[in-house]
Amino acid sequence: MTEEKVPHYTLSDFDYNLPHELIAQTPLKQRDASRLLLLNAKTGAYEDKHFYDIIDYLNPGDALVMNNSRVIPARLRGWRPETKGHVEVLLLRQDHGDVWETLIKPAKKFPVGSVIDFGNENETIMTGKVVGELEHGGRYVEFQYDGIFMELLDKLGEMPLPPYIKEKLKDQERYQTVYSKIEGSAAAPTAGLHWTPELLDKVRAKGIKTIELTLHVGLGTFRPVEEENIDKHKMHSEFYQLSQAAADQINQVRNNGGRIVATGTTTIRTLETIGHKFNRDKYGGNVQADSGWTDIFIKPGFRWTTVDAFITNFHLPKSTLVMLVAAFTGRENILNAYKHAIQEKYRFFSFGDAMFIHK
The missing domain is CATH 2.40.10.240 (QueA-like)
Structure with missing residues (x-):
């Protein structure tokens, strides 16, 4: 079977026009009341929901993987x-x-x-x-x-909110996930901000494993891509850690036919870094406990090893995170979904709404 040829994309290919008023300046009162745009990565079909509906799209036997890093008042x-x-x-x-x-x-x-x-x-x-x-x-x-x-x-110290957020944050915990534990991030893994303890309890009650890893988010996540030739962009490095117990659970779910569902791009970066490192014949395709620094750049043409579906927020134009999502959905599918989200006045970026992307 011949490998599909990936077009050579430039930075401008990942641009889109976002009205300034759609950049969320404050978090919603209720975390899981944010909107959720479902996107089928294969067909490009999308559907409007709310985040609390996510329970209907996770299946018994799946694993929900989350980044438990905690933001320091940096x-x-x-x-x-x-x-x-x-x-x-x-x-x-x-x-x-x-x-x-x-x-x-x-x-x-x-x-x-x-x-x-x-x-x-x-x-x-x-x-x-x-x-x-x-x-x-x-x-x-x-x-x-x-x-x-x-x-x-x-x-x-004060919370280092992203530069596009101008409002002062009244409750510092709203820039932390409810499962944050390990201090070290300079920015929040924001896809996880939508989860509540009650919703996570429902996930577990449905027969879905919840698994934690750690990736400390650096401020390089906000650094703009300056090269029109995206292959020349140098990614920032971030520290990650996956325990043996977590690796064993991931392998068990995969071997039993369940999906690995990542909460956020930081979780994706960790899982795919480890997946590429250990998904070799000598390990039988299983991931292993690991820690270190990753500068993985996930863009169209990337070979996915571990993640089957994921939750993510809406990302900045021409950012490496839009490229990451496009690597899973295809460029046209994600930009069409963003166009719909703008028309429907979804809230964008860190305190904004979410997507659930699956195949």
Whole structure:
């Protein structure tokens, strides 16, 4: 059988016009009341539902896989000790010990050796020193403090909401999934924001396994693709982890003919990274426990190994996430579905509505 030839797409092929007012600025009061657009990846047929209807489209014997990473309050506001001038520091990821990769505004004014204080009007609670430079203007910052870093971060930090959200978030937990556990993300795995404990209980009661993995989301997820030739785009790296117990459950479901249903693109990236790594003859096609860094770029022509269906939000024009979805549905099917969603005034991006994509 000859392999189907995949067209060579450019960045412009994944563009679409989105009215600004459809970018959701705040979460809905009820998580699972968001709308759900069903999309058949083979036929391109779509149907309008609500997220709480998802239970009707998951089958006994399926596995629902979710990313349990928790967002840290990664935005810190500090000041220069010598001038009291304000500065904003965004934690990207922990490099080693108390050294973090960060973005600083304004970066040019903070060469190696610069010091930043954090705290309140009355006292300095934590100090950061710039100890190195990163690509794209980032800085390595080493923090000095008394106590436990994450506890101080809870006290000093703010949620790093995406740049297209201008409204202030009243309840910080609404930018966390209800099953978030492992701290380390700089942005939420937003497809999971629609789940409630009650809806997950219904899923389990129907005979569907719920399985957790971890991928810590970096802010590179919001970095625009700048190359018109998408093959030249370099993906950011993110840390992932899958336990042996979770791998065993995934293999059991697959071997029994059930579907692997991923919640979100971060879960997809983890499962397909591991799938490509272990889906070899010597492992009999089974996935294994694994952890590490992934920079997988899923775009049309990608060979899927593990994911059979998935839940995802609506993504930015010309983003790698639109390309990821197109790799599963085909470009025309996903852009037609987005056109319908715009006509029907679905809410887009992090606090927006969802899709369930299946074959």
